[in-house]
Amino acid sequence: MIGVNINGKDYDIPEDITVFDACKKLKINIPSLCYDDRLAPNLSCNLCVVEVEGQDNLLNSCSLKAKDSMKILTHSDKVIQKRKEALAEMLKSHSQECTDCHKSNVCKLKSYCKEYKIKSRGTKVKDRYPIDKSNPFYDIDPNKCILCGKCINVCRELQGRGCLEINEKGYISRKNNEDNMCESCGNCLDVCPTGAIKEAKFDEEFAEMAEFDSINEEEKKVKTTCSYCGVGCQLELLVKAGKVVEVKPVNVPPNNGLLCVKGKFGYKFINHPDRLKTPLIKKNGKFVEATWEEAYTLITDKAKEIKNKYGGSAFGGLSSARCTNEENYLFQKLIRAVFGTNNIDHCARL
Known part of the structure; x- marks a missing residue:
């Protein structure tokens, strides 16, 4: 550990750490628009500058290694003025259409x-x-x-x-x-x-939400696991008016804030109007909605009839890689123990 003084207070911090990361751990807020702890320092936004005793110029805290006995000011008048200048410079060419963004x-x-x-x-x-x-x-x-x-x-x-x-x-x-x-x-x-x-196509969805007055509804965030493959990437679903409107990665293992195209963009099937919401039973050549009790009764009766007539080998089961390990285990147990066959597989295409 090394000792530093930040804004007039003494702190013990780990060695080989940047001033930015040290302040982050100490909950001292330093602004930044280009910093990401997974990436090499970029030094492009100049918002994370700090004043260090003995240095004539302001220094970027994201690349500045903390040293023992270092005295740092994160919000001095000089620092604040530099940040204001950097922000003003960004706004000169920035398209400020905030209401449509x-x-x-x-x-x-x-x-x-x-x-x-x-x-x-x-x-x-x-x-x-x-x-x-x-x-x-x-x-x-x-x-x-x-x-x-x-x-x-x-x-x-x-x-x-x-x-x-x-x-x-x-x-x-x-x-x-x-x-x-x-x-x-x-x-x-x-x-x-x-x-x-x-x-x-965000603009079209933005307009649709505005039309149905749901754009101002409170956004709900739901953490979950991506169902597309076995990696188990952690997601955060953004929900408005009962619909998933965006997916964001969570910066924890195993994906550490990254996603693939399926995890990031393959969510709109959730809101698709063609999704089945109730069991369907074919009557007179057409599928009609049924209760779960009706559906389970039909499945049970038909399964018994087929097994009695043709034996267990007449059955085959197909599971899904989108299911959990526990669900796939129970399904194979059902096919093997209840239906009496080893004809079970699943499609790994996602």
């Missing part, structure tokens, strides 16, 4: 501007760059990009692809490189602190 309620840029009393320009900046809608799952709006670089780094360092870049015109775009094919994982979307990357 999907990140409006969770935008870190908007939140910091409010905290540091940075006022809007009052005039709308004309969109300078085209919105990239070439991906079926997400759109890129460079006009809302603050060039924090998080999307580029998460794609390169964590996803191992490197599909994004800041191009020669100075804005975020996809690379035209077949060797860096996008997997549509959506991890760039999840780390974006503004509305520069958004889920495709």
Whole structure:
């Protein structure tokens, strides 16, 4: 452990830790728009600057290693002024259409501007760059990009692809490189602190929620496990008006804040109108709704009839990789012990 002084108070902190991480552990809030503890420091937003005794210049706390006896000020007048200048610079080119932005309620840029009393320009900046809608799952709006670089780094360092870049015109775009094919994982979307990357077709869903007055309803967050494969990625479902409207990864094992395209975007079947909500029994050539008691009675009667006539080998069972291990265990037990056959399998295609 080493001893440091932060804002006039003495603390013991672990060795080999950055000032930013130390303050985070001590619940001393330092703003940042480009920091992610899974990524190498990017030093692009200049909001995490701190004042260190003996240093003429302000230093980025996200890359500054804490040293024994270091004296640090996180909210001095000099630091606050620098943060205000950095935020004001970002707003110069940022498209401030907050009312139509999907990140409006969770935008870190908007939140910091409010905290540091940075006022809007009052005039709308004309969109300078085209919105990239070439991906079926997400759109890129460079006009809302603050060039924090998080999307580029998460794609390169964590996803191992490197599909994004800041191009020669100075804005975020996809690379035209077949060797860096996008997997549509959506991890760039999840780390974006503004509305520069958004889920495709969000505008239509936003308008639909507004039409039915559900856009202002309180958002419910439900933690769950992804059902697509056996990895067990942890998800957070965002629910409004009884519908899942977005999926976010949880930064815990095994996925550590990352998802694949299925986990991130493959949720809309949940709200699909064709989903079965009650058992259906075919009568006179047509499926009609039935109660669970009617359905179970029919299954039991038919199963007994078939087994008595043809034996257990007439049955076959197909389970699903989307079920839990416990559910699959019970199903195979049912097929083997009750129906009397080993004809059981499951499709691993997800």
